[in-house]
Amino acid sequence: MSAGWVVAIVLAIGAVAYFFAAQRARVQRDSTDRAKEVPHSLPTYHGWLAFIFATVPALLVFLVVSSVSSGLLEGRIRTEVATHIADPAAASLSIGMVHNTSNALGQLGLSGANVPASYAALRDMATSAGISLAESGEDYMVPLAASVNADAGVHKLIGQGLTLLLALAGAAFSYSRIRLRLRARNQVERVVLWSLLAASTVAVLTTVGIILSMLGETIHFFSDVNPLTFFFGTVWDPRFAAAGSGGSEGQFGLIPLLMGTLYIALVSMLFAVPVGLMAAVYMGEYASNRVRSTVKPLLELLAGIPTIVYGIFAVVTLGPFFRDLSAALAGGFSFIQAQSVLTAGIVMGVMLIPVVSSLSDDVITAVPRAMRDGSLALGATRSETIRKVILPAALPGIVGALLLTASRAIGETMIVVLAAGVAARINFNPFEAMTTITVKIVNQLTGDLEFNSPQTLVAFALGLTLFTLTLGMNVYALYIVRKYREQYE
Amino acid sequence: MSLESAATLAAPVSRPNAPPKMTGENVGVFYGAKQALFDVNLKIEQFNVTSLIGPSGCGKSTFLRSLNRMNDTIDGCRVTGKINLDEDDIYDPSIDVVELRARVGMVFQKPNPFPKSIYENVAYGPKIHGIARNKADLDEIVHSSLRRAGLWNEVKDRLQEPGTGLSGGQQQRLCIARAIATKPEVLLMDEPCSALDPIATAVIEELIDELRENFTIVIVTHSMQQAARVSQKTAFFHLGKLIEEGKTEDIFTNPKNKQTQDYITGRIG
Numbered sequence: 225m226s227a228g229w230v231v232a233i234v235l236a237i238g239a240v241a242y243f244f245a246a247q248r249a250r251v252q253r254d255s256t257d258r259a260k261e262v263p264h265s266l267p268t269y270h271g272w273l274a275f276i277f278a279t280v281p282a283l284l285v286f287l288v289v290s291s292v293s294s295g296l297l298e299g300r301i302r303t304e305v306a307t308h309i310a311d312p313a314a315a316s317l318s319i320g321m322v323h324n325t326s327n328a329l330g331q332l333g334l335s336g337a338n339v340p341a342s343y344a345a346l347r348d349m350a351t352s353a354g355i356s357l358a359e360s361g362e363d364y365m366v367p368l369a370a371s372v373n374a375d376a377g378v379h380k381l382i383g384q385g386l387t388l389l390l391a392l393a394g395a396a397f398s399y400s401r402i403r404l405r406l407r408a409r410n411q412v413e414r415v416v417l418w419s420l421l422a423a424s425t426v427a428v429l430t431t432v433g434i435i436l437s438m439l440g441e442t443i444h445f446f447s448d449v450n451p452l453t454f455f456f457g458t459v460w461d462p463r464f465a466a467a468g469s470g471g472s473e474g475q476f477g478l479i480p481l482l483m484g485t486l487y488i489a490l491v492s493m494l495f496a497v498p499v500g501l502m503a504a505v506y507m508g509e510y511a512s513n514r515v516r517s518t519v520k521p522l523l524e525l526l527a528g529i530p531t532i533v534y535g536i537f538a539v540v541t542l543g544p545f546f547r548d549l550s551a552a553l554a555g556g557f558s559f560i561q562a563q564s565v566l567t568a569g570i571v572m573g574v575m576l577i578p579v580v581s582s583l584s585d586d587v588i589t590a591v592p593r594a595m596r597d598g599s600l601a602l603g604a605t606r607s608e609t610i611r612k613v614i615l616p617a618a619l620p621g622i623v624g625a626l627l628l629t630a631s632r633a634i635g636e637t638m639i640v641v642l643a644a645g646v647a648a649r650i651n652f653n654p655f656e657a658m659t660t661i662t663v664k665i666v667n668q669l670t671g672d673l674e675f676n677s678p679q680t681l682v683a684f685a686l687g688l689t690l691f692t693l694t695l696g697m698n699v700y701a702l703y704i705v706r707k708y709r710e711q712y713e
Numbered sequence: 714m715s716l717e718s719a720a721t722l723a724a725p726v727s728r729p730n731a732p733p734k735m736t737g738e739n740v741g742v743f744y745g746a747k748q749a750l751f752d753v754n755l756k757i758e759q760f761n762v763t764s765l766i767g768p769s770g771c772g773k774s775t776f777l778r779s780l781n782r783m784n785d786t787i788d789g790c791r792v793t794g795k796i797n798l799d800e801d802d803i804y805d806p807s808i809d810v811v812e813l814r815a816r817v818g819m820v821f822q823k824p825n826p827f828p829k830s831i832y833e834n835v836a837y838g839p840k841i842h843g844i845a846r847n848k849a850d851l852d853e854i855v856h857s858s859l860r861r862a863g864l865w866n867e868v869k870d871r872l873q874e875p876g877t878g879l880s881g882g883q884q885q886r887l888c889i890a891r892a893i894a895t896k897p898e899v900l901l902m903d904e905p906c907s908a909l910d911p912i913a914t915a916v917i918e919e920l921i922d923e924l925r926e927n928f929t930i931v932i933v934t935h936s937m938q939q940a941a942r943v944s945q946k947t948a949f950f951h952l953g954k955l956i957e958e959g960k961t962e963d964i965f966t967n968p969k970n971k972q973t974q975d976y977i978t979g980r981i982g
Contacts, residue, residue: 597786601892602891605811
């Protein structure tokens with residue numbers, strides 16, 4: 225029986241429990257005089273409570289038994305393999321082979337006496353059944369895999385039996401507990417609260433997990449490369465170091481990447497902020513309801529375009545256009561390269577316009593109408609009102625919105641991968657190519673790689689740097705926005 | 714204080730023969746298809762306080778807001794009939810709304826100082842209209858406006874502090890100072906005391922009486938005592954129609970219309 229079936233059966237038990245519990249509560253309610261005793265909860269709450277008792281503990285136990293079982297088996301394989309192979313790197317390869325072997329045995333339906341004695345014999349059987357196995361396997365792996373499979377079967381049986389038993393027990397328990405005054409409603413409420421809490425914890429725990437996994441690899445990287453030369457190095461040339469020419473330090477300089485990132489983000493903000501802000505002012509202050517209700521969704525549609533599409537637009541259309549334009553302007557010599565800071569910045573700016581305008585629109589419309597009326601009644605024009613009253617009043621919120629936008633710009637990947645180029649250099653000419661942290665992360669991790677050389681580990685250091693940067697900006701932006709909110713409410 | 718004695722406290726109409734400052738002829742206001750005001754004919758006398766009274770939704774605020782065309786800012790609002798400021802039809806296409814609003818200032822129900830300093834709040838109007846020639850001139854306008862609004866002694870040492878930090882009554886007087894700093898001819902007040910406590914209200918009422926010397930004032934109020942105390946003329950609105958208007962003392966002591974009588978004695982509204 226597969227895990228899917230177990231879950232389905234548990235849910236079915238829960239559904240049956242729901243039905244019977246609700247029915248029992250209904251019968252109890254109907255057979256009592258309301259004047260003497262008032263039922264505490266509606267029958268559906270008794271039903272839900274029974275469903276929860278039947279499913280939640282059972283599924284939790286199933287999860288725990290499954291993960292404990294896989295942990296135990298993994299540990300067994302590990303110790304067994306270690307008795308044959310001392311070198312940890314080679315051992316990890318063999319562990320993988322044992323897993324494959326046990327999979328093959330499972331798929332072929334071999335167990336106990338049917339298991340072939342040698343690895344070669346098993347491999348022949350597997351190949352004829354269309355299952356591929358590594359060539360270099362050894363004979364000790366076959367009995368090991370077979371016994372692991374046998375253990376797994378036992379674990380599975382225990383787990384499934386326990387789960388189903390628990391589901392039935394839970395259903396029966398909650399069914400027997402049904403009384404007129406049982407506070408089923410409050411108990412369901414508590415379960416709802418806990419599940420909401422669990423849902424919100426997932427995001428937080430994931431963030432923590434991301435940071436920890438990156439932190440581990442980053443520390444690994446910094447044991448090879450001096451942090452000072454990483455953070456303050458001005459040369460980015462990881463491949464040169466890989467040649468083993470001795471100059472491995474100083475080749476992982478962050479500065480050119482950081483400058484490229486900030487420069488492109490700056491160009492995009494220079495483009496997106498005025499356009500987005502003016503669009504927001506138009507939407508919030510001038511547009512009639514009819515225009516607003518058509519244009520605003522259209523503008524927000526821009527936010528739904530995948531960024532890779534923007535990147536394609538940049539590299540296929542805008543980049544060549546700028547190159548040809550500059551060639552025409554300068555009489556043949558194109559001073560704007562096809563991949564340039566300018567192209568990447570502008571296209572990213574277009575992507576950011578809806579972000580800027582929708583965030584600032586919220587802030588601008590949050591300025592009380594009384595401010596507008598006060599200014600207009602003094603004989604100010606609309607644009608005077610906007611410039612002198614509304615924008616100053618909304619300024620903290622707008623700054624917060626811009627910081628959020630900037631952190632989007634800094635973390636953006638696909639547009640710059642396509643449009644900015646890969647040349648890591650310190651450069652102030654916006655018409656030439658530069659590269660960003662995100663582009664280099666993609667570069668370093670593209671391909672079939674083992675995460676054990678500084679060349680790949682540097683990606684984690686870069687990622688963590690980027691994460692710290694954007695996290696800092698987001699926190700600061702939220703702080704500003706919150707401070708601003710307090711003023712009006 | 715009874716209504717009668719309150720009415721007699723207000724000074725008599727000062728310049729009875731002067732032409733009316735503002736005149737409404739057959740004024741109607743529509744919000745979309747719904748008509749909120751019907752055929753209102755009302756004269757606003759110069760250097761008088763005219764109070765508009767009536768139950769909620771009777772159209773008194775609507776009429777007030779059509780006097781400086783603040784209704785223009787509401788989507789779907791349309792005004793018919795004619796409103797004159799001196800000789801000018803304020804709904805004539807040749808009229809500059811912005812200029813009109815500088816001539817007809819307004820104070821709102823809820824104090825709405827800008828999130829700027831006290832000084833900047835008052836200087837706002839003079840700055841955008843270029844009333845002051847230089848900094849000293851501007852200072853003088855700000856100071857005298859604050860003085861006339863009766864706020865000077867309370868804020869003279871903290872002109873650079875935010876106007877939003879003042880108390881409710883002070884904020885409302887700041888808004889009055891802000892409105893008179895642009896040197897308007899008419900001052901519209903939309904329930905200026907409804908968000909204030911009785912003491913702050915008394916201060917503002919006293920102020921209104923003083924401002925009458927230089928400004929023509931139209932005030933919307935829910936408090937009949939207030940109308941009796943501060944105004945020389947009173948207009949009673951009901952269900953979008955002007956029911957009765959006349960000298961305040963006449964309206965309160967000897968109303969001609971049954972509805973007016975019912976309202977001021979508290980039987981409707």
